[in-house]
Amino acid sequence: MSLHEAFWSASLQEWKQGYIEQDEHFMCLLCGEQVEKGIIYPVEGALYEASRFMRHHIEAAHGSVFTHLSQLDKRLTGLSDHQVNLLRLFYQGKTDAEVQSEMGIGSASTIRNHRFALKEKERQAKVFLVMMELLHEADKHQSSTDAKSTKQKNTSKDGDATEYAAIVKRLLPNGLSGRLERFPRKQKHKLILLEEISKKFELDRFYTEREVNEILEGLYDDYVTLRRYLVDVGLMDRQADGSQYWRIAVENEGEERVAQQLNRKQELKQMYKEVETDAGVYQIKNKQNDKVFIASTNNLKTINGRKFMLQHGSHPNRELQKDWDKYGPDAFEIKVLEKVEKKDHPYFDGKEALEKLEDKWMKKLAPYGDRGYHVQKDPS
Numbered sequence: 297m298s299l300h301e302a303f304w305s306a307s308l309q310e311w312k313q314g315y316i317e318q319d320e321h322f323m324c325l326l327c328g329e330q331v332e333k334g335i336i337y338p339v340e341g342a343l344y345e346a347s348r349f350m351r352h353h354i355e356a357a358h359g360s361v362f363t364h365l366s367q368l369d370k371r372l373t374g375l376s377d378h379q380v381n382l383l384r385l386f387y388q389g390k391t392d393a394e395v396q397s398e399m400g401i402g403s404a405s406t407i408r409n410h411r412f413a414l415k416e417k418e419r420q421a422k423v424f425l426v427m428m429e430l431l432h433e434a435d436k437h438q439s440s441t442d443a444k445s446t447k448q449k450n451t452s453k454d455g456d457a458t459e460y461a462a463i464v465k466r467l468l469p470n471g472l473s474g475r476l477e478r479f480p481r482k483q484k485h486k487l488i489l490l491e492e493i494s495k496k497f498e499l500d501r502f503y504t505e506r507e508v509n510e511i512l513e514g515l516y517d518d519y520v521t522l523r524r525y526l527v528d529v530g531l532m533d534r535q536a537d538g539s540q541y542w543r544i545a546v547e548n549e550g551e552e553r554v555a556q557q558l559n560r561k562q563e564l565k566q567m568y569k570e571v572e573t574d575a576g577v578y579q580i581k582n583k584q585n586d587k588v589f590i591a592s593t594n595n596l597k598t599i600n601g602r603k604f605m606l607q608h609g610s611h612p613n614r615e616l617q618k619d620w621d622k623y624g625p626d627a628f629e630i631k632v633l634e635k636v637e638k639k640d641h642p643y644f645d646g647k648e649a650l651e652k653l654e655d656k657w658m659k660k661l662a663p664y665g666d667r668g669y670h671v672q673k674d675p676s
Contacts, residue, residue: 299328299573299594314354314361315347317536319524322350326364327573328594329353340610356605357598362387367597379417382410463488472496476516487529493522494531497543508532508541573597575650576635577657580606582619584627588661589616589669592654594646599630616669633657 302316303325310316316323321330329350331337337349344352358364365373366380366387373380385395392407401407467489468474480486496511497503503511505523512519523541526532534541573595580589580602593599605611606620606628620628634657636649664672 299323299325311365312361313351314358314364315350317347319520319527319538322346324350324353324357326354326358326361326595327598329357340608352610356608356610357602359604379410379414382407383414386411386414460488464492468492472515474515479516479518479521486525490522490525490529490531494526494543497532497541499543501542503541505534505538505541574635575646577633577650577654579631579633579657579661579663580616581629581631582623582627583629584623585619585666587619587666587668588663589613590633590654590657590661590663592650594650596632596635599632603630613669619669 302323306316306325311325314325316325318330321332323330331346331350331353333346335346337344337346337352339349339352354361363384366384370376370380375383381399382395385398390398392404392411395407396402396404463485467480467485468476472492472495476489480489493512493515496515497508508523509519512522516522523532527534527541530544532541532543574597575592575594576596577590577592578596578599580591582588591602602611603625606617607625609617609621611617611620634653636646636653638644638646658670661668663670
């Protein structure tokens with residue numbers, strides 16, 4: 297699941313904690329950083345398991361979830377700059393008198409009026425959320441009713457069913473008892489394939505992860521990808537610890553469900569355009585000796601979080617941390633080297649593009665030995 301899909305699909309509780317749990321990772325909703333499960337991470341002499349380290353990452357790289365959300369565009373928050381500044385001061389625990397003094401407006405009673413106005417906005421937001429939830433439920437019911445009615449009255453649906461069957465036949469010529477030769481890249485074909493694969497699992501039955509893997513491995517070598525996609529598109533669900541999986545009974549199947557999934561994907565893309573971030577490669581340069589540290593990130597807005605880690609002595613590169621402590625923050629500069637050029641086509645892989653870009657700058661600057669803080673890997 298991509299960052300924008302994860303961000304907008306997350307629950308309010310997941311937004312509050314700032315990350316979501318995936319099959320093998322915890323993923324930061326603020327920058328896309330992933331922390332692998334099952335690994336112990338050392339931080340300032342302490343040992344953190346993955347979820348605790350993710351919370352540390354959010355604190356170090358973003359300050360807090362509140363800080364990150366307060367920096368979003370006003371089109372997303374619905375708040376004026378004045379209201380955001382008030383909320384930041386309230387979040388810091390400032391008294392009304394302290395807020396009034398710091399902002400230089402009105403009096404303490406004026407600040408109390410602002411607090412009341414924000415609480416009123418909170419109540420309005422709750423009403424709006426409930427109304428939208430009810431609207432979505434009504435839309436879902438109406439869409440289902442319209443789809444069934446159209447299916448009965450419009451014979452063109454037969455053509456859709458024919459196309460669906462043809463795609464299944466092409467991808468699985470020997471049916472679910474055969475082998476899948478390749479996983480399709482086209483989104484529509486991918487959804488159709490997953491719809492069919494889900495039928496290998498019985499409804500009203502729980503499966504262990506091992507059982508799921510064994511069933512899917514008989515169909516395709518990369519069974520982990522199939523398992524993840526089945527959960528991501530809502531055809532299967534799982535316990536948070538991965539101990540149990542089960543097939544989800546869906547109201548609509550076949551071509552109709554595929555169409556709904558495609559429409560949902562387009563909605564998520566449109567929503568994320570408003571908070572889209574730039575991925576790229578940056579350097580931290582020691583101006584005293586010209587040594588550099590090179591890294592990449594899915595969100596260049598978070599690079600100041602690296603400075604936060606250095607200031608608190610928790611940067612994972614110990615040589616860089618040692619020089620930072622020795623020379624002080626004024627001896628270093630953080631600079632963006634290059635942003636990932638986004639391409640609007642279905643085969644574009646942002647993660648792969650970022651890895652290639654980082655590799656390009658590592659080769660170009662060769663930040664090893666006296667030139668940098670990296671340790672050159674043994675080519676063997």
